[in-house]
Amino acid sequence: MSHILIIEDEASIRRVLVKILEEEDKGYKISEVENGLEGSSFIEKNAVDLILCDIKMPKMDGIEVLRKVQNTHPELPVVMISGHGDLETAVEAMRLGAFDYISKPPDLNRLLNAVRNALDSKIQIQNNPTKAKKVPSKFNMIGESEAIVQIKSMIEKVAPSNARVLISGPNGTGKELVAHWVHQKSTRSKGPMIEVNCAAIPSELIESELFGHVKGSFTSANKDRAGKFEAANGGTLFLDEIGDMSLSAQAKVLRALQEHKVQRVGSDKDIVVDVRVIAATNKNLLDEIKQNRFREDLFHRLAVIEIAVPPLNHRKDDIPLLVHHFLKQIAFHQGSTVKEIDSKATKQLQQYDWTGNVRELRNVIERLTVLSDGQITVEDVITFANKG
Numbered sequence: 001m002s003h004i005l006i007i008e009d010e011a012s013i014r015r016v017l018v019k020i021l022e023e024e025d026k027g028y029k030i031s032e033v034e035n036g037l038e039g040s041s042f043i044e045k046n047a048v049d050l051i052l053c054d055i056k057m058p059k060m061d062g063i064e065v066l067r068k069v070q071n072t073h074p075e076l077p078v079v080m081i082s083g084h085g086d087l088e089t090a091v092e093a094m095r096l097g098a099f100d101y102i103s104k105p106p107d108l109n110r111l112l113n114a115v116r117n118a119l120d121s122k123i124q125i126q127n128n129p130t131k132a133k134k135v136p137s138k139f140n141m142i143g144e145s146e147a148i149v150q151i152k153s154m155i156e157k158v159a160p161s162n163a164r165v166l167i168s169g170p171n172g173t174g175k176e177l178v179a180h181w182v183h184q185k186s187t188r189s190k191g192p193m194i195e196v197n198c199a200a201i202p203s204e205l206i207e208s209e210l211f212g213h214v215k216g217s218f219t220s221a222n223k224d225r226a227g228k229f230e231a232a233n234g235g236t237l238f239l240d241e242i243g244d245m246s247l248s249a250q251a252k253v254l255r256a257l258q259e260h261k262v263q264r265v266g267s268d269k270d271i272v273v274d275v276r277v278i279a280a281t282n283k284n285l286l287d288e289i290k291q292n293r294f295r296e297d298l299f300h301r302l303a304v305i306e307i308a309v310p311p312l313n314h315r316k317d318d319i320p321l322l323v324h325h326f327l328k329q330i331a332f333h334q335g336s337t338v339k340e341i342d343s344k345a346t347k348q349l350q351q352y353d354w355t356g357n358v359r360e361l362r363n364v365i366e367r368l369t370v371l372s373d374g375q376i377t378v379e380d381v382i383t384f385a386n387k388g
Helices: 011-023 038-046 062-072 087-096 108-127 146-157 173-185 202-210 247-259 285-290 294-301 316-334 343-350 359-371 378-384
Strands: 004-005 030-032 050-054 079-083 100-103 167-168 193-197 234-240 276-281 305-308
Touching: 004 011, 004 038, 011 030, 011 108, 030 038, 038 050, 038 062, 050 062, 050 108, 062 087, 079 108, 087 100, 100 108, 146 173, 146 305, 167 173, 167 247, 173 193, 173 234, 173 276, 202 247, 247 294, 276 359, 285 294, 316 343, 316 359, 343 378, 359 378
Parallel strands: 004 030, 004 050, 050 079, 079 100, 167 276, 167 305, 193 234, 234 276
Antiparallel strands: none
């Protein structure tokens, strides 16, 4: 039987939380306290599996409770409860190690998903205390620079939660790798990860792609078709280049995030979906908002956690590691031996301006692998890198 502690100063909210948890019929043991000081004392004297903790409380607020739990019971998941004006604080709580957050008044499905995922995560940690979730090698983030270390650390904190993540950065920096890391290290890793490139789909088709359609809803709709939100049910939906999405589609995505429901094009029937959304963009969405090309309310829904992926020019110390990684990767795909590269050649690569970022570097390494004779030399780099 899982023991859930509710730390909340509003009696009405406590009653709602208790009612939702009791109706789940999982046999939860539920305890209640009305402030952080009582909650902190309760945790020290009792075995607890999950904490639902309000942010703003008298005597000791939720952030103080979270910090104390992180120090004394780091394996204990804490789901924060945020009021209307507490979103910024809730995001800060996620950075400090909170498992997830829910808004007041608590939505039934949102709360239960957070509780289930938090308890599942705790069980996995107990069963495999030293076993971290591994990410498939094809999604490796190569690098030891401070920026990459910080990104990996952030992913470890936010992945187990259901918090939405907005990944920003120039083209070719590896935003999709960050998205895959978040999914693979989450409690949804056994579910699907569905990718949608919003820039590659015509604006008139994006809504059908995301939400599906019913037969006859438009000229080429010959049969009913499920959308990407439905396909990602129980898993993760990755919306790449979301800054290119039409305003009409943005409005429907906002509704899906708010209500956890979608409607297929041509239908008025609601379909309930359980999807974690990760979005990525190469645009400055705050500038897009000023130009009325992106909805501010959608931005705040997506950007619960923001991860900025730096351009390669800001992490040139990682270039030697990336070069050797690509040499091995290319040799594997070509069925050949790994080509060696002279240290002077690697240093030459570090001198260049990589406007195309990691993607451009990989293309150059593949070109050098094909065109150079034997070991890749500095002369080969100067001749074939096309960076003159």
